[in-house]
Amino acid sequence: MxxxxxxxxxxxxxxxxxxxxxxxxxxxxxxxxxxxxxxxxxxxxxxxxxxxxxxxxxxxxxxxxxxxxxxxxxxxxxxxxxxxxxxxxxxxxxxxxxxxxxxxxxxxxxxxxxxxxxxxxxxxxxxxxxxxxxxxxxxTVNGLILLKLYALPSLYRQGDFTRVGLYENDIATLMFYYTPSLQELLHELTPFVSPQDMSATTEIVAELEGRIARFRRTSGG
Missing domain, CATH: 3.30.460 (Beta Polymerase; domain 2)
Structure with missing residues (x-):
């Protein structure tokens, strides 16, 4: 979509x-x-x-x-x-x-x-x-998602709740409309982040995918 x-x-x-x-x-x-x-x-x-x-x-x-x-x-x-x-x-x-x-x-x-x-x-x-x-x-869409995923763990450590919310919303919106392969993007991101940050990022993506799935179920989209 x-x-x-x-x-x-x-x-x-x-x-x-x-x-x-x-x-x-x-x-x-x-x-x-x-x-x-x-x-x-x-x-x-x-x-x-x-x-x-x-x-x-x-x-x-x-x-x-x-x-x-x-x-x-x-x-x-x-x-x-x-x-x-x-x-x-x-x-x-x-x-x-x-x-x-x-x-x-x-x-x-x-x-x-x-x-x-x-x-x-x-x-x-x-x-x-x-x-x-x-x-x-x-x-590109994939480039923007990679940049925002890369930044999120650091924003969490800084306690920057406002920017965390904005970045996660940006990623979720791009995911919803353009349906990129998140598994491929996570694989692409792996060499550039620590194992700890990669684990946190994978968890964030799973939460965003769950949010989108709930929205599609309730909206009929």
């Missing part, structure tokens, strides 16, 4: 709407819509012009496949060399596997391909997808 075909996602408008509805960032003045939309277009034009490999992931990539929540950030799988080749992005935080930066009025979160799982998704789970701005290299 897949969702009905929808119009290409407008990344600039998604980010803009999320900023407007985030009370923590609301300052009583609306940002200039034209400036924000132009920043999104210019960012992806720069990536294409400099032939920098990237993969769109996170909430905006998810919205290409399913209806979802607002998101202010643009999330990209990127490598460190590419990050250094685009000085227009001001890097405000960097660790071995993650970075954060700003490009004009956009916030960008980077999943650095030094992480083996991120590199794996970039190599094996990417397709060109039509967005309003242009065709963009985005993670």
């Amino acid at each position: 897949t969702q009905p075909t929808q119009h290409p996602i407008h990344i600039g408008k998604i980010v803009r709407h999320a900023m407007l509805f985030n009370s923590q960032r609301w300052q009583g003045e609306a940002r200039a819509m034209d400036d924000l939309l132009q920043s999104v277009e210019q960012l992806f034009a720069l990536l294409e012009e400099r032939k920098l490999p990237y993969v769109l992931v996170g909430g905006i990539a998810l919205l290409h496949y399913i209806q979802g929540r607002n998101t202010e950030d643009i999330d990209l799988i990127f490598n460190v060399a590419a990050l250094q080749a685009i000085p227009e992005i001001e890097v405000t935080y960097q660790s071995p596997f993650f970075a954060r930066g700003t490009y004009k009025d956009l916030q960008i979160d980077f999943l650095l391909s030094k992480n083996p799982l991120f590199a794996h998704v970039q190599k094996h789970h990417v397709s060109e997808q039509p967005f309003f701005e242009r065709k963009i290299s985005a993670a």
